[in-house]
Amino acid sequence: MLQTEQRQKNNAKEELLKREFVRDKVLSNKTSFQVKEAYKALRTNIIFSLPQEGCKKISVTSSIASEGKSTNCLNLAITFAETGARVLIVDCDLRRPNISRLLEKQSSPGLSNTLVGLNSLDDVINKTDYTNLDVIFSGNIPPNPAELLGSDNMGKLIGELEKRYDYIFFDTAPVNIVTDSAVLAKWMTGVVMVVLYNSTDKDTIEEAIKQLEFAEAKILGFILNGVVYGNNGTYKYNYKRYNYKKHRYSPGYGKGRYYYKSRRYGRDYYSSDDGSLKKAAKTKK
């Protein structure tokens, strides 16, 4: 009895700490001057690389998982909202959505629900605690995210949203793993790629860029995320980051699919296989 209580306490504590860590990442009054200014500079650069008129639709993507897309997308949207423009952020990662986790909101019906027609657009747009910023969460996980994102419904939806907002940010899935991002590219004014400092390989990024260029995306540029400064104000050259290679590269591919004894844990959120195939194969034997 005592053990389970202890474990529950530990889990609760763990949850709190994890949430605190996540909360640190989102822009707020507590974030340091350096970070805020970095985002403002980023905002300026993006504004100057986009046309002035009309609604600007920007998708934030990266080559592999866990590079900081969602965090950066959210922070960027917050920074834009501070200018007084009407900003919307849409969580287009229909396989592993993060925006609701970052905003710590219980997400309501979201993008997928309105794309399949079960909810109207107005049901789906939520306000946030930040002024001028609205959010569309991902909604339930559909079995066919890439098809949904490329469907006519999505085009119509974006057409509707264009009338209401000045800037729309789309947080998408990693390009190397699934094609969701490339499918969206045709509606975007620009695509921004997030790269994690001292972590992502050159070849990986090259593949991602090739994929995007093939889908005729207008790549605005890179965001170099997670830079660590050493002494002398230069980059800390050998900053060792905990890489989690398997986690970031593998979902859906070959060997690293199920990691850490994971018929139970390690479902891939980017693949639709939930381990039932593997189980079936094993029981047959």
Add this chain to the structure above:
Amino acid sequence: MEQFEELDIKRLFKIITQSLSFILVMTLLVGIVAFVYSETMILPSYSSAVTMYVNNNNRSTLLSKTQISSADMQASQRLVETYIEILKSDTVMSEVSVEAERRYGIQYSSKKILSMFSASSVNGTEILKVSITGNNPEHTALIANVVADVAPEKLNEFIETGTVKIIDTAEPGTRVAPNIKRNTLIGFILGFLFSCGVIVIREIFDTRVKSETDLENWFHKSILGIIPEIGNPDSSSSKYYYYRRSYKYGKGYGKSKYMMGGYSYGKQHYAEFVKAAQNVTNRATAEE
């Protein structure tokens, strides 16, 4: 297309200065290993020598000439080498072996003595120096002296020389090997080179993104922003520890699929939703 990436000197220097501790440790380590190995594992070798002068009655020796030409020098060299070959012969060696056993009770086979044996002329003269190198200093002296005794009769037997005079008898052997200082130094140098090599090779194969200039050079697209790392995920503070740990199982650990995203219709309605989702694409194909 594969482009060979250059490693410029500045970057190399930076890398080496940052890995200085590694280099130092490796250098010391290999040096110490070399030292310990030389000290303990290698058996020391000792060497004793006898020098002798072979007086040849039949031929004129250098000493008997008034003018010595280089041809004479070469001839006497050859002579000494002949003597050496004779001494290295099996007959002489077995004689030495037997004598050594008889006189001093030490047992060395003729093959062994041959391996310990080395001889040369001293500075190009007709003086012959025989060295015996072995692991026991006293034995090497004894064997050398035996050679000194055995050599004259044997040489007389084969060449009919006059006399063989011993100049220096053997003393208990001086240590010649292993050279500990030299070995340790080599160890240090090897350690240093090896560690530097490791660092350089590791850096050459590391194609991760290390600066914004890397991105610019590789892809020719603009850098829109550089965002510093918020917090320090590698610090030992527990909030970072738990967050890192959550990566082990994937971010959605513990959540079933219909709960992901935080919103749930509930399991029953999820089936409806899935059907509607599939309908979207079905409708598209139906219209076609």
